[in-house]
Amino acid sequence: MRLLELIGKEWRELAASRAYWLLLVMIGPLVGHAFITAVESYADASAGGALPQGLSPLDGILVPTFGAYDIAVTLLFPFVAIRLVSSEKESGALKLMLQSPASMTTMLAAKGIALIAGWLIAWVPGLIALALWRIYGGSLYAPELLNLLLGHLLRVVLSSGIAVAAAAIAKTAASAAIATLGFTVGTWALEFIAEGRGGWLHTVAAYTPTAALRFFEQGLLRLNTALVMLLLGVAGFALAGAWLRDSRDRWKKTVAVVVASAAIVVAGSLPRAAWDLSENRRNSFSESEEAALRQIHLPLRVAVNLAPEDPRLADLDRNVLSKLERILDRVEIDYTSRTRSGLFEGDRYGEVWYEIGGRKTMLRSTTEPIVLETIFKLAGVAGPAQTGSETYQGHPLAARPAGAAWIYYLLWPFAVVIGALLEFRHRS
DSSP, X not given: OOHHHHHHHHHHHHHTOHHHHHHHHHHHHHHHHHHHHHHHHHHHHHTSSSTTTTOOHIIIIIHHHHHHHHHHHHHTHHHHHHHHHHHHHHHTHHHHHHTSSSOHHHHHHHHHHHHHHHHHHHTHHHHHHHHHHHHTTOOOOHHHHHHHHHHHHHHHHHHHHHHHHHHHHSSSHHHHHHHHHHHHHHHHHHHHHHTTOOHHHHHHHTTSHHHHHHHHHTTEEEHHHHHHHHHHXXXXXXXXXXXXXXXXXXXXXXXXXXXXXXXXXXXXXXXXXXXXXXXXXXXXXXXXXXXHHTTOOSOEEEEEOOOTTOHHHHHHIIIIIHHHHHHSSOEEEEEOOOSSSOTTOOTTTTOEEEEETTEEEEEOOOOXXXXXXXXXXXXXXXXXXXXXXXXXXXXXXXXXXXXXXXXXXXXXXXHHHHHHHHHHHHHO
């Protein structure tokens, strides 16, 4: 069978799934509630005195609205992907498919394409939200919007790979669903444990689904994050292929897939290229400061003695360290605090040591200008005459979500139900 024929078959299987239609019914009100709430909150902030300055549609509208898709892809979409594999295993159709001329790679590729196509249809409520926002007079910045959509697309590729692998390994769909949910909870726990800690644990936690998506939500496109998400999703399909074949050496193939995938993922995490696609350049220093920093070629070592719950650590990570990692050739960060709150730390708590070329100094300040001035002095590089970037004016808009409730709470569910009835009636 050709790939297009298999894609058509998988699409028909997906359209025959009640789980998929239920997902479509639920996604409308879910996205609608997020969008309506975001527009109302944005309007309230726009009506304030000093609050409108710096208002960004990325934070105020796009991230909350498409955040509904993160919930759906975590809690709803895996059931759709699992059914696409488990139904064939339970009905015996898989054994017939294995006897066809099509390769396992082709069959899994068809499933992946069908799942992504089905998810793109589920994006329609989100695209309607974008159109409504423009109708209300709102502003959209194309680079950060496309970057956010790319992040959510990679998120569903990753989720599909995990769900398909679980469905291939587990004997029943229920077991696969529990395994997928367990994996999700495990990534949440890993991210919580690794928060504010350095070393390999912090590095691994940066590639959990939630943490990886957060980079895209901040307007940052990191090549290694995108590659790892894509490669992990493909690895899930490869693992599924090893288990769907009726062979005695599936464990050997599993080990081979895991080892090869780990090596490829490690290689994919090495590129440090990153692009700040946000309109307000939140992930960047000023152009003059970045030009001065690029003159530093020695490694920068930072030892941070701040607890994860200390707000100064969040400010330092967001406003300084993450930007330095994107600009400098090599940055090594060590989080030395051993408590989560810092309440019972010693006298050296709050110290941040910076070292370049054997010269080091200590700061307690976490503000961007002071840290940059210190780094320039350590590196022996002349800082820019003028620091700071151009002030982002923001896009305030005191609009109300007119008509959104009718679309998301009535018209969309009604249209999906009609579509499902017509589909099932056609099949009967």
